[in-house]
Amino acid sequence: RFKAENYYSEKDWESLVQLYREHETSLIKPDSKSFEAKQEQLKFHYRFARALLNVDCLPEATDRLNMVLDINSAHLPSLKLLGQIRVSCSEWAKARDIYQHILSLIVGQMDAELMYEVYVQLGTCALYESQLSLAKSYFQKAVPLQPESVTALRGLAEVCYEKGEHKMASKFCSDIITRAKSKTDVIHGYTLRGYIFDWVTQKN
Numbered sequence: 001r002f003k004a005e006n007y008y009s010e011k012d013w014e015s016l017v018q019l020y021r022e023h024e025t026s027l028i029k030p031d032s033k034s035f036e037a038k039q040e041q042l043k044f045h046y047r048f049a050r051a052l053l054n055v056d057c058l059p060e061a062t063d064r065l066n067m068v069l070d071i072n073s074a075h076l077p078s079l080k081l082l083g084q085i086r087v088s089c090s091e092w093a094k095a096r097d098i099y100q101h102i103l104s105l106i107v108g109q110m111d112a113e114l115m116y117e118v119y120v121q122l123g124t125c126a127l128y129e130s131q132l133s134l135a136k137s138y139f140q141k142a143v144p145l146q147p148e149s150v151t152a153l154r155g156l157a158e159v160c161y162e163k164g165e166h167k168m169a170s171k172f173c174s175d176i177i178t179r180a181k182s183k184t185d186v187i188h189g190y191t192l193r194g195y196i197f198d199w200v201t202q203k204n
Contacts, residue, residue, distance in 0.1 A: 001027065008047055013054035020048045042071045046078055058085055074105055080117075087121060096125040116145040116152070123155045127162075135159045150176045150185045157192050166196045 004027065007016035020027070028044045029037045045067040052061035062085055068078040079102050086095035099121045106114060123138030136159045142152035153176045160169035169192070176189035 004047075008051075011054070013051040016047070016051040017055055017057070020044070020051065038071050042068050042075065045071075046075070049078070049081060053081065053085070058089070061085065076102065076105065079105075083121060087124065090128070092125045092128045096122065096129070099125065112145045116142050116149065119145070120151050120155060123152070123159075127155060127159055132159050132163050136163075148179060148181075150179050150181075150189075153179070154185070154188060157189070161192060161196060170196050 004016065004019055007013075007019060024030075024044075028041050030041065032038075045064045049061045049064035049068070052058075052064060062082065065078045065082045065085075068075050069082070079098055083095055083098040083102065086092075086098060099118050102114075103118050103122070106118070109115075119138045119142035123135045123142065126132075126135035126138060136156065139152045139155040139159065143156070146152070153172050157169050157172035157176060160166070160172060173189045173193040173196070177186055177193075180186045180189060
């Protein structure tokens with residue numbers, strides 16, 4: 001157990017994965033139904049999932065996160081990680097269900113950062129499922145929660161572009177360029193504004 005704690009705190013993910021794979025049965029009691037044992041199982045599976053994610057073992061990490069959620073379906077850290085996996089794999093419907101579940105758990109709380117993440121991810125899911133009005137609504141809810149972040153603005157610009165609302169999309173691009181703190185975001189703003197300009201030019 002000492003080695004496991006040390007590997008986890010040091011973020012030595014490869015060593016932790018190897019240790020967990022070799023000594024799982026000695027580290028937890030998988031058949032015990034007591035509250036304490038269940039919490040140890042939850043901790044083990046969650047940490048195992050984090051380690052697996054960091055060595056790019058997504059399917060196995062997903063399995064471990066589902067084990068956590070079998071113990072506690074409201075375990076927010078696991079739901080967040082699982083949602084991120086679904087988004088990275090473009091599994092939009094599954095990701096949407098997860099983030100809607102998260103939203104139901106945190107609604108009314110004052111965690112602006114988490115609310116922002118959830119609304120952005122729900123907006124992204126809706127965008128890729130071609131539910132443009134719904135996507136726009138989610139991104140609009142996100143913007144005031146993190147005024148300095150451009151992620152939701154990027155989503156709004158893309159939604160407006162897809163909806164043919166090119167003046168509005170251009171405005172959001174300008175907002176992105178103004179607020180951007182990274183070259184990637186600046187380039188994204190200028191690139192999308194270039195697409196809009198080309199589209200308008202061709203129409204005229």
